[in-house]
Amino acid sequence: MTLNRRGFLVLASSGLLLGVAGTGAGRGLSSPAAPDGLVQRFLSIDWEGTVTVFAKHLDMGQGIWSGLASIVAEELDADWSRVRVVGAPARVADYAHNAFREQTTGGSTSTANSWDELRRAGATARAMLVRAAAQAWQVPEALVRTRNGRLIAPGHAAGYGDFAAAAGRLPVPVDVPLKSRADWRLLGIGAEALPRTDTGAKTRGATVYGIDGTWPDMRHAVIARCPRIGGRLRGYDGTAARAMPGVDMVVEVPSGVAVIARTTWHAIRAREALRIDWDMRSAETRSDSAIAADFARAMEEGAPAYADTRGDPDTAFARAHRVVEARFRFPYLAHAPMEPPCISGRMVGGVCEVRAGFQSQTRNQQAIADILGLPLDRVLLDTVPAGGSFGRRASFDSDWVAEFAHVLKASRWRWPIKLTRTREDDVTGGYYRPLMIHAMRAGLDRKGRLIAFDQRMAGQSVTPNAPDVPNWRDWTVLEGVFHELYACPASRLRWWKTPARVPVLTYRSISNNHTGIAKEIFVDRLARAAGADPVAYRLALLEHEPRQAAVLRLAAEKAGWSDPPPPGVTRAVAVHRSEGSFIAQVAQLSGTAQDFRIERMVTAIDCGLALNPDTVRAQVEGGTGFGLSAGLYGRVTLDGGAAQDANFDTYRVLRMNEMPRVMETHFIDGADRPSGVGEPGSVPGTAAVVNALERMGLPPVESFPVFAPMPDQA
Amino acid sequence: MQNMAVMTRACVDRPRARQQDRRLMAFRVLINGQPHALDCEPDMPLLWALRDLLGLTGTKYGCGIGQCGACTVHIDGAAVRSCSIPVNEATGAITTIEGVTGPVAERVLAAWDAHQVAQCGYCQPGQVMAAIALITAGPVDEEALEATMSGNLCRCATYMRIRAAVREAAQVPAQSWARPPA
Numbered sequence: 001m002t003l004n005r006r007g008f009l010v011l012a013s014s015g016l017l018l019g020v021a022g023t024g025a026g027r028g029l030s031s032p033a034a035p036d037g038l039v040q041r042f043l044s045i046d047w048e049g050t051v052t053v054f055a056k057h058l059d060m061g062q063g064i065w066s067g068l069a070s071i072v073a074e075e076l077d078a079d080w081s082r083v084r085v086v087g088a089p090a091r092v093a094d095y096a097h098n099a100f101r102e103q104t105t106g107g108s109t110s111t112a113n114s115w116d117e118l119r120r121a122g123a124t125a126r127a128m129l130v131r132a133a134a135q136a137w138q139v140p141e142a143l144v145r146t147r148n149g150r151l152i153a154p155g156h157a158a159g160y161g162d163f164a165a166a167a168g169r170l171p172v173p174v175d176v177p178l179k180s181r182a183d184w185r186l187l188g189i190g191a192e193a194l195p196r197t198d199t200g201a202k203t204r205g206a207t208v209y210g211i212d213g214t215w216p217d218m219r220h221a222v223i224a225r226c227p228r229i230g231g232r233l234r235g236y237d238g239t240a241a242r243a244m245p246g247v248d249m250v251v252e253v254p255s256g257v258a259v260i261a262r263t264t265w266h267a268i269r270a271r272e273a274l275r276i277d278w279d280m281r282s283a284e285t286r287s288d289s290a291i292a293a294d295f296a297r298a299m300e301e302g303a304p305a306y307a308d309t310r311g312d313p314d315t316a317f318a319r320a321h322r323v324v325e326a327r328f329r330f331p332y333l334a335h336a337p338m339e340p341p342c343i344s345g346r347m348v349g350g351v352c353e354v355r356a357g358f359q360s361q362t363r364n365q366q367a368i369a370d371i372l373g374l375p376l377d378r379v380l381l382d383t384v385p386a387g388g389s390f391g392r393r394a395s396f397d398s399d400w401v402a403e404f405a406h407v408l409k410a411s412r413w414r415w416p417i418k419l420t421r422t423r424e425d426d427v428t429g430g431y432y433r434p435l436m437i438h439a440m441r442a443g444l445d446r447k448g449r450l451i452a453f454d455q456r457m458a459g460q461s462v463t464p465n466a467p468d469v470p471n472w473r474d475w476t477v478l479e480g481v482f483h484e485l486y487a488c489p490a491s492r493l494r495w496w497k498t499p500a501r502v503p504v505l506t507y508r509s510i511s512n513n514h515t516g517i518a519k520e521i522f523v524d525r526l527a528r529a530a531g532a533d534p535v536a537y538r539l540a541l542l543e544h545e546p547r548q549a550a551v552l553r554l555a556a557e558k559a560g561w562s563d564p565p566p567p568g569v570t571r572a573v574a575v576h577r578s579e580g581s582f583i584a585q586v587a588q589l590s591g592t593a594q595d596f597r598i599e600r601m602v603t604a605i606d607c608g609l610a611l612n613p614d615t616v617r618a619q620v621e622g623g624t625g626f627g628l629s630a631g632l633y634g635r636v637t638l639d640g641g642a643a644q645d646a647n648f649d650t651y652r653v654l655r656m657n658e659m660p661r662v663m664e665t666h667f668i669d670g671a672d673r674p675s676g677v678g679e680p681g682s683v684p685g686t687a688a689v690v691n692a693l694e695r696m697g698l699p700p701v702e703s704f705p706v707f708a709p710m711p712d713q714a
Numbered sequence: 715m716q717n718m719a720v721m722t723r724a725c726v727d728r729p730r731a732r733q734q735d736r737r738l739m740a741f742r743v744l745i746n747g748q749p750h751a752l753d754c755e756p757d758m759p760l761l762w763a764l765r766d767l768l769g770l771t772g773t774k775y776g777c778g779i780g781q782c783g784a785c786t787v788h789i790d791g792a793a794v795r796s797c798s799i800p801v802n803e804a805t806g807a808i809t810t811i812e813g814v815t816g817p818v819a820e821r822v823l824a825a826w827d828a829h830q831v832a833q834c835g836y837c838q839p840g841q842v843m844a845a846i847a848l849i850t851a852g853p854v855d856e857e858a859l860e861a862t863m864s865g866n867l868c869r870c871a872t873y874m875r876i877r878a879a880v881r882e883a884a885q886v887p888a889q890s891w892a893r894p895p896a
Contacts (some may be wrong), residue, residue, distance in 0.1 A: 061834030061870045195830060202835025203826045203842060205772020205811035212771035220766060245755065263766035264775075265758055338776050338784060338836040338869045387774070387836030388869045423777045614830060618875070622833055625871020648781035648867060657864040659873040 039128070039172060041094045042121040043072055049149055049161030051078045054088040056095035056103060057110040058359045059198065060337070060389035061622075062678035063615040064110045066196040068118055070612055071111075074186045075122030075179055078160070079149030085197050087383030090361035102362035106394050106506060108579035108676025111611065115674055119178050125167070127176045132166035133158060181672075189669050193614040198385060209387045210356035213344035215416030219248055220264040221407050222420055224271050225256040228641040229430040230501040231283035233257065237275040244270035251410035255399075258407045264420050284501035284641035288435060289713040291638070292329050295437045295458035295498045304456075305497035306471055306478065316452030316490035320443025324529050326522050327440075329703040330459075330514040331635035331710045333433035334643075334651060335507060339387020340426040341400035346416035347408065351378045354404065357386025359393035367398035371405035390626070391506035395431055396464040399503075427651050428643035432636055433507035434460045435500070435710075438518040440482065443490075448530020450541060453491040455483050460504045461497055462511075476506065480515035480578055480683075482522060485548075486541040501641070508626060509679040512578040517631065520574035520687030521701065524694070534573050534691070535561055547606050548577050550668055551584040555604035558666050559586035569599060572691035574684035579676025581607040582668075585624070587660075587688035593698035598628075598660040601685055608671035616677050617665045623681025624663065629654035631686035633705045652708075741801050745770070746813025756802035760794075761785045763801050764810060772811040772839045776867065783866030786840040786847075788814070793847035811839035818850050818883070825879035833870035841866045845880045854884035 044052045053072050059065040065085040073083050088095045088103075095103045098113050126146055133151040134141040144153045151158050186194055201207045226232065236257050238250035246266030251258050257274055261267035286294070317323065345354030352372055358364045358381050368379045386393055393400070404419045411417060421429070436459035443452030462476035474495070478484070483493035507513060527537035535556045542549040552575040556562075565571040568590050575584040588600040603620050610616050633652040637644040645651035690701055703709035741752040745768065752763050761778075764770040764787070773796055776784030780798040787796045790806040822845050832838045841863070848854055848862045859880050868876065880886070 059834075063833065193830070195827070196832070198835065199827055199830055199832050202832040203823060203838050205774075205839035207835055208771070209836060211775065212765075214769060214771075263754075263758070263762050265762035265766070336869060338782070338834065338867065339774070386834060388834040390869070420775075423779075618830065618833060618872070621874045622871040625873060626869070629871065647779055648777050649779060653867060653869060654871055654873075655864040655867065656873040656877060657860045659871065659877075663874055 037094065038117065038121050039125045041088070042118060043076070043125060045125070045160050045164040047161045047164060049079070049082055049159040049164070051076065051083045051149075051160070053083060053085045055085050056088040057105040057114070058087070058357055058383060058386055058389070058393070060105070060357060060359065060386040060393065062619060063196055063612070064105070065198060065385070066194065067111050067612055067615060068114055069197055070186055070194055071115060071118040072122040074184055075119050076126045077146040077148065080186060080194055082149055083197060090358070090365040090379070090381035090383070092362045095361070102360070104360040104362065104394065106359070106391075107510070108581070108678040108680065111674045111677065112580065112608070120176065123176045123178050124172060127173050128167040128170050129160055129163050131170055132163040136163070136166065187611045189610055189613050189667055194612060196615070202385075208384050209339050209342075210344065210384060211339050211342035211387070211420060213355040213384070213418060215344060215346050218344065218416040218418055219260045219262070220267050220418050220420060221258050221260045222264070222267045222271050222422065222425070223253060223256050223258045223403060223407070224274050224276055225425065225429060226278045226283060227428065228278070228280055228283035228285065229503070229638070229643065230641070231278045231280045234277040234279040236277065240273040240275070241270040244273055246270070248415070249411055250274070251407070253403060253406040253410055255403055255406070258410065260407070260411055260415075260417065268422060282501065284638070286500075286638065286641060287713070288332055288636070288638040289711050291435055291500050291502075292437060292710060293713040295435070295496070298496045298498045299437065299439060299456045299458045302496065304494035306473060306495040307493065308473075308483065309492045310488070311490035313452050313454055313490040313492045317441070317443045317454070320452055321446045322444045322529065324442045324444065324526055325440065326525060326700065327702050328438040328514070328518045328521070329710050329712070330436040330438075331704055332435045332502060332638065333507060333630055333634045334427045334636050335388075335390040335392035335433075336423075336427055336651065336653060337386065337388025337390060337392055340421040340423060341393055342418065342420045343401060343404045344416065344418035345404065345408065347372070347413035350374075351380060352408070353380045353382065355382040355384055356401070357389065357393055358383045358401070359386065359389055360396075360398065363396065364398045364401040367402045368405040371402060372409055390508045392431065395505050399431065423648065424646040427636065428646050430503040431505045432502060433513060434462060434504040436514045438514065440518065440522050442522070442526055444526065444530060448532055450486070450488050450526060451490065453483065453488040455481060455493050456496070457494070458496040458498045460500055460502070462504055462506050475511070477511050478515065479510060480512035480519065480576065482519040485519060485545065485577060486523065487544050488541070502638070508623070508682045509578055512576065512679070512683050513627070513630065516576045516578060516683040517687045517690070520576065520684060521690050521694075524572065524574070524687070524691040525700065528695075538573075538575055542575075545577065547582040547668075548575050548584070551575060551582045551604040551606050554666055554668060555584035555586050555602055558604065558664065559588070559600075559602040561586065570692045570696050572688050572695055574687035574691060576680070576684045578680045578683060579678075581605060581675045581677065581680045583620075583680045583684055585684045585688045587685060587692050589689065589692040589696065593693045593696040596693065596696070598689060600662045601660040603663070603665045603681070603685075604668065605665060605680065606668040606670070607677050607680070608673050608675035610667050610669055611674050613667060616667070619677045620665045620681035621663050623679065624685035625654050625659050627682035627686040628658070628689060631690065631704060632658070632707050635705050635708060635710055743801070743804065743808060745808045746810060752801055754801060757800045759797050760787070760799050760801050760804045760808070761796040764796060770810050770812055774836055774840060776837065776840070781867070782837070782840075783844055784837045784840040786843040786866065788843060788847055791847065791850060793844050811843055814843065814846060819846050821883040822846050822849065822879070825883040828882070829875045829879040831872050831875040831879050833872050837866060837868045841868065841876055845883065848880070849884045854880070854886055856886055859884065859886060
């Protein structure tokens with residue numbers, strides 16, 4: 001991907017978007033004097049008419065590069081086949097997330113966050129092209145039309161490339177009108193599905209990921225880290241490793257010992273020859289079951305970090321005809337993206353150039369600058385597509401980026417370096433989805449209606465530097481809880497913030513991957529206890545949540561809920577709201593609770609304005625599989641603070657034969673703004689499958705994953 | 715693929731230029747029809763030779779233990795986990811995603827495009843190579859499809875579309891699709 005690299009170097013050195021390298025300065029659409037740089041920040045058009053969109057968000061598979069480009073292309077009236085996307089440079093002044101105020105990607109917010117500015121960027125560029133053509137052709141602007149990357153007026157026609165340079169010299173207009181939805185050609189339900197801009201290169205192995213970066217005379221590094229999570233280096237003997245073939249250098253770094261060698265394999269082999277003395281004083285020493293038991297005990301003692309009460313739950317429970325209780329233990333999970341977090345780069349002329357799938361560019365850049373003692377503008381990030389992330393690359397302390405800077409520094413930047421994490425490094429290295437405990441109680445009246453609810457949770461927070469505010473609602477732990485999403489007149493929620501030395505991190509759908517699943521399994525049990533239809537039971541609790549109710553009704557309708565399921569098939573449902581979107585899924589299972597097949601998964605989603613429905617569908621499909629993977633099989637087992645699962649042989653992830661046989665996705669398309677798509681699909685399907693399994697006779701699930709649960713040590 | 719084996723005759727021409735004091739040897743291998751000299755230890759996994767010595771980074775590292783299939787290449791047309799075969803055993807015509815050609819490859823790649831399979835895309839070269847080898851080996855039914863392709867992991871879980879793309883490229887008979895009831 002030379003274009004990527006050239007684009008990186010040009011952007012990095014000039015800071016101006018003059019079009020693709022080699023096309024000649026001044027020949028592309030550019031206007032350095034623009035009042036807010038709106039156009040230049042986000043796109044360029046070269047003399048051939050190729051539109052390059054600069055994506056400030058990371059594409060880790062969710063399709064955001066294409067999604068962002070499609071917003072620009074719609075307003076620009078671009079020829080989609082001539083649109084390409086590159087990662088924007090790390091520059092917080094130009095590319096900050098409009099809500100998070102730093103350059104980062106997360107929370108399924110990228111489309112919504114970029115919607116306004118990219119529409120304006122595309123429309124403004126189009127207006128400039130129209131003006132340039134009108135001036136050259138000496139016709140009124142009103143007579144110049146645009147379509148598919150071309151400018152057309154009576155007696156005239158030209159491609160965008162022909163006027164890109166002239167347009168770039170014009171003043172940037174303000175308040176350019178945006179298209180009305182009726183005029184959209186590329187976006188929305190009803191438009192022909194846009195192929196992603198990255199499909200061809202990815203499928204043919206041409207995409208450069210962080211692990212694929214190469215530099216002249218590059219060396220390959222791996223790091224030996226403490227097997228017990230949180231342990232530190234006390235001392236080491238690198239004599240044998242240094243004598244191994246292909247080894248260039250063995251150096252100490254804060255997280256352990258780095259081996260720098262001719263190839264990744266030489267580095268991995270030599271690492272095995274290191275003799276290391278670890279200082280375990282700061283290490284976690286417990287098993288994950290023991291941590292879970294400690295967390296459960298904490299809920300019986302001490303004061304919660306957060307409590308919220310509605311009504312009078314104690315009195316309501318006293319009046320209850322029946323009380324239903326449940327406990328859930330959710331294990332630590334490794335994100336295990338297919339590309340482990342890998343990064344390469346070099347120091348050249350006092351500038352550090354690095355290439356990887358950066359998810360939090362502002363923090364990543366700062367971490368490197370701090371370690372190398374460089375000003376920020378001398379740390380240039382080339383953000384390339386990531387081979388998955390699911391939250392892993394968004395670590396708040398930039399751990400995997402900082403390690404690279406330490407290796408580069410320790411090697412005295414003698415060579416460009418690529419730092420690779422092996423799968424074992426990735427799975428055993430901490431930075432997991434937090435282990436969480438839920439204890440839920442519900443009081444039902446004689447008719448089975450919910451009149452009292454109580455939920456206790458215990459676990460670590462994902463939030464770094466949580467504000468020191470009493471009873472602060474930590475959304476990274478609490479978002480998606482039953483207490484907040486289902487209507488109950490008397491309800492209480494408490495969370496105990498419990499310590500462990502295992503670093504934890506955002507994981508697809510943040511807290512919803514436990515809160516939402518616990519909620520939907522529990523409400524299904526309440527429906528069974530009440531002898532009620534699970535759709536109707538939920539609808540009664542969702543009168544204040546019309547959009548959840550609507551997707552639930554649509555999923556039920558499309559699944560044929562009102563008719564009995566076919567013989568031998570069990571049907572179950574779940575609904576949730578997360579990342580601003582609303583989603584319901586109906587699962588149909590055949591077989592037995594131990595040996596089953598997911599025959600069909602029907603989804604209804606309301607993600608606001610669905611810009612690229614096929615991408616939404618893809619995220620629902622993939623998210624469902626990702627959620628099932630965790631719910632059915634996912635657990636990092638800790639023993640003595642050391643992860644026992646290191647690779648895909650024991651850290652099991654979903655395979656094709658475990659995927660639903662048929663999936664269909666239906667849309668509610670009523671809103672005028674897009675909302676989140678990357679994460680919501682990973683939650684309800686798992687609950688729906690567990691609900692079906694319980695309806696097929698599986699004993700109530702208390703611990704995850706369903707098929708190798710974390711044992712109870714309480 | 716069959717024609718590839720003819721076109722690119724296997725030639726691993728060992729102990730040429732053996733270096734006495736180290737275990738390095740110059741292996742001559744045929745990759746994508748081109749001869750290459752690999753200056754490395756005999757037990758170096760083919761994966762790392764491809765990636766780090768030859769710069770053929772379309773073949774991906776995912777696990778290193780033959781569990782995920784991201785590193786799948788063809789040797790004489792058969793799918794091989796390149797992480798699990800040392801260069802001195804890779805005695806055949808090696809084809810990587812960068813060099814795979816022929817009518818089956820074209821059908822598979824076209825189906826992958828048409829179904830918009832890739833999300834993060836990292837595992838897809840390995841998926842594609844597995845699918846090409848499967849289809850090239852003979853008629854594919856649903857059972858063979860599931861059994862073979864379940865050997866390749868996709869963390870984005872693009873399995874619905876992989877399945878659809880292989881069905882299309884392999885022209886799997888629709889009646890063998892194990893349709894769900896109703």
